[in-house]
Amino acid sequence: MSAGPRLVEVRKNVLKQNDVAARALRERFRDAGVLAVSLVSSPGSGKTAFLEKTLTLLYTRYRVAALVGDLATDNDAARLARSRALVKQIITGTVCHLEAAMVQNALEGWNLNDLDFLFIENVGNLVCPSSYDLGEDLRFVLLSVTEGEDKPLKYPTIFNSADVAVITKSDIAAAVEFDEAAVKRNIQAVRPGMEVFKVSAKTGEGMAEYLEFLQTRRQHFRAAAAVPK
Amino acid sequence: MHELSIAMSIVDMAQEEAERHGGAQVQAVHLKLGRLTGVVKEALLSSYELACEATPLEGSRLLIEEIPVEVFCPKCEAPRLVDSIQWFCCPECGTPTANILRGKELEVIALEILEIKE
Numbered sequence: 001m002s003a004g005p006r007l008v009e010v011r012k013n014v015l016k017q018n019d020v021a022a023r024a025l026r027e028r029f030r031d032a033g034v035l036a037v038s039l040v041s042s043p044g045s046g047k048t049a050f051l052e053k054t055l056t057l058l059y060t061r062y063r064v065a066a067l068v069g070d071l072a073t074d075n076d077a078a079r080l081a082r083s084r085a086l087v088k089q090i091i092t093g094t095v096c097h098l099e100a101a102m103v104q105n106a107l108e109g110w111n112l113n114d115l116d117f118l119f120i121e122n123v124g125n126l127v128c129p130s131s132y133d134l135g136e137d138l139r140f141v142l143l144s145v146t147e148g149e150d151k152p153l154k155y156p157t158i159f160n161s162a163d164v165a166v167i168t169k170s171d172i173a174a175a176v177e178f179d180e181a182a183v184k185r186n187i188q189a190v191r192p193g194m195e196v197f198k199v200s201a202k203t204g205e206g207m208a209e210y211l212e213f214l215q216t217r218r219q220h221f222r223a224a225a226a227v228p229k
Numbered sequence: 230m231h232e233l234s235i236a237m238s239i240v241d242m243a244q245e246e247a248e249r250h251g252g253a254q255v256q257a258v259h260l261k262l263g264r265l266t267g268v269v270k271e272a273l274l275s276s277y278e279l280a281c282e283a284t285p286l287e288g289s290r291l292l293i294e295e296i297p298v299e300v301f302c303p304k305c306e307a308p309r310l311v312d313s314i315q316w317f318c319c320p321e322c323g324t325p326t327a328n329i330l331r332g333k334e335l336e337v338i339a340l341e342i343l344e345i346k347e
Contacts, residue, residue: 005256006344010246010337014238014260097231128231130267131335156314157267160329189316192325 018132021100025107025135030225032112035218036120038098038134040158041142042151043124046168046201048076050142051121053201055083057211062116067106069098069123076121086110097128100135116218126155137221144169145178149186156190164195166210171200235268235335236276240286242337247285253342255289263296264314265332270295298332 013019029036041047051066058064065086068076077089090098090106103120112118120136122129141162143151146169152159159165165187173180180198187194197213199206239258247253258277262268270293277291298311302319308330309319318325 004343005341007339007341008246008250009339010242011339012242012337014235014242014335014337017238095231095234127267131231131235153315157265160265160314160317160327161267188325189318190314192317192327194327 015131015133018100021104022133022135025100025103026137028112029118029135029137030221032115033222033225034112034115034118035138035214035221036118036134036136037138037140037214038120038122038136039140039142040122040126040129040162041124041144041168042126042147045124045142045144045147047121047124047142048079049201050166050168050199051119052080052083053204053207054119054211054214055080055085055087057207058117058214059083059085063114064117064119065110065115066119066121067103068121069102071096071123086115092123096123096125097132098122098134099132103134117214126151126158130158130161138163138217140164140166142166142168143183145173146176149179149182152183152186152190159187159190159194162191162194164197164213165191167196167198169200169202170198170205171203232268232272232276233279236273236280236291239277239291239337240280240284243286243289243340244284246337246340247342250342250344253344255286255340255342257290257292257341258286258337259292259339259341260294261296261334261336261338262293263332263334264298265329266335268335294338296331296334299330300326301328301330302326303328 039047055064066080067088067090069090069092071092074089077087080087088106090102139162141159197210199210243255243258247255281287298314299308300311302309302324304322304324312320
């Protein structure tokens with residue numbers, strides 16, 4: 001004899017596994033006093049160039065490391081290694097985004113206590129990474145001046161999940177008639193109060209302000225981490 | 230396109246839960262899907278069918294309840310549904326707000342199961 005269908009309550013977050021892993025990472029970063037920053041953007045917006053410049057400039061004063069996600073190839077890691085920072089590639093295969101477990105695995109063998117900054121470059125994709133917490137303290141979303149001023153409106157979810165927006169390739173802004181006011185307006189529409197930086201990794205324009213922001217953020221982060229739980 | 234891996238997680242979760250109920254057969258999965266999750270309903274539905282193939286959940290239905298985005302307006306001091314996720318401001322008074330109350334849900338709420346009893 002079989003009974004009729006019955007409704008049973010579950011109430012479980014589908015991404016629970018990722019969230020648990022992300023929370024564990026966040027705690028590890030906090031305990032080690034390492035500021036973790038992730039970068040998301042579309043392919044070709046200059047994440048790797050921006051990161052290479054960041055690592056090079058920070059390397060003289062801080063202990064910096066980077067994880068770089070890509071579907072295939074370790075070209076980015078090779079490029080970033082020129083900065084002399086500690087770099088590891090995460091090859092995701094067919095997966096279009098990084099997940100907390102991938103970050104966890106990639107960190108194996110690294111002592112977080114030896115680091116001040118950890119950068120996590122996500123796969124170039126403005127859709128999927130928004131759903132996955134990586135345990136980072138800050139998420140940067142990058143968009144280059146060549147991408148069209150309405151990008152934030154086209155991808156509101158990723159902009160909303162990020163903490164800071166970085167406009168890249170500012171050195172060619174005039175050539176492509178980039179409308180900075182429009183982009184800023186669109187960013188504020190999808191994420192009111194979002195901090196925005198405009199940089200050129202090539203000329204170094206804007207990098208000082210952005211690095212100062214990072215260093216201040218790290219000081220606050222360490223001060224907060226020093227407070228007993 | 231991460232809907233497939235999300236669909237697979239849903240199938241795993243439902244299967245686990247069904248086993249807890251003595252290997253019951255799952256007929257439907259009820260899911261809450263916030264509009265700010267970055268997961269597309271239509272893509273998730275077709276991914277779900279794929280993810281169910283050759284599992285005990287084959288033929289089961291995924292029932293999605295979409296959750297609108299609700300923010301807290303600091304000026305009205307009240308929760309408000311935003312008109313569009315491209316414009317995070319109070320629909321009543323226009324005050325911008327980033328204080329999100331709802332819209333990020335991705336939750337299996339319940340299962341419809343058929344218990345096989347001797």
